Amino acid sequence: MSRPPQAATPNVRVRRTRALLREALVELIEERGFERVTVGDLTTRAMVSRAAFYRNYRDKYALVEQIFDEAMAEMTADDADERTPGERWAGFFRHIDAYHRLYRALLGRKGSPWFADRMRTSLAAMTTTGHFPGHTADDLVPTVLAGMFVQSVVWWLEQDRPCPPEEIAARSARLIRAVIESTAD
Template sequence: MSQPDVRVLRTRTLLRHALVELIEERGFEQITVGELTSKAMVSRAAFYRNYRDKHQLVEQIFDEALAAMTTTEPADARSPDQRWADFLGHVDSYHRMYGALLGRKGSPWFADRMRAALARMSSEHLPGQTGDSLVPGVIAAMFVQSIVWWLEHDRPCPPRQIAEQSSRLIRAVIETAAH
């Protein structure tokens, strides 16, 4: 698979930065593609060469992180806890974007999408559970709330520490649900 050229990477970076700034200023739902391209100083054509709409821009960032967390590569020997810590490292790298999307001016659409993706991922580790079952749904909500709390409190601990704390809480839910 070939790497995108420098212009594509530059355009995507500018759009991601502009997205965060606009969400913080106005909220996700109020942003238009025109405002986004103007703020990023890229053409609408450049935007549409990369994304179909603003939702796909956000989805791509989240999907990249989720793919890295859920990889099934045989060489990936990371435990589920390590994958969660790595995902929180991604959230840390994009803390302004996630804070904006999950905050008061954020997007209910994105929060729902994140919960659904994390519920599907959680169900893979729970025998007899599907992504729309209660236990994976509660676990996903706890994952998302852990992220929200961490971001709202300006990331008071490193990603690994919040991963360990939230994982302990989630293991308690799993143990309780098993009885």
């Protein structure tokens, strides 16, 4: 008898465990700062076993990476995606909005320089997939654009999200477009 194929979406218990760990991560970052959070702290706060944690993540960095990778997947969907770049940016900001406490904690004063750098690097690397034509990943422009975009996220979160995701995405895109246009050869 063959086994049924694995479901694309994790089961309810896995989703619940991941949600509890994400919430515990946010609370602990807000209290102690990212660098001082341990896996033991996370499992105790989330009231899940260490085994449950390690079934889902290899360490606290993998937990954060999974959340951020979801955001990047939203923005860099495959070529069959018919959304405009602006719609993709808005989708990215909707993801940030959905996890605003986590991103505020990770990018804030008690946050993680590692995460901020990972975010900038990922956004700069988008240039190699044609999102900023005419520039390569080792060019100054993608690095500046990624820094601008991360700073837009930080500003939006620090101001308690004063406008909808679509508006901050549009405002950020206008700034980024101005930089791209000013560097065109």
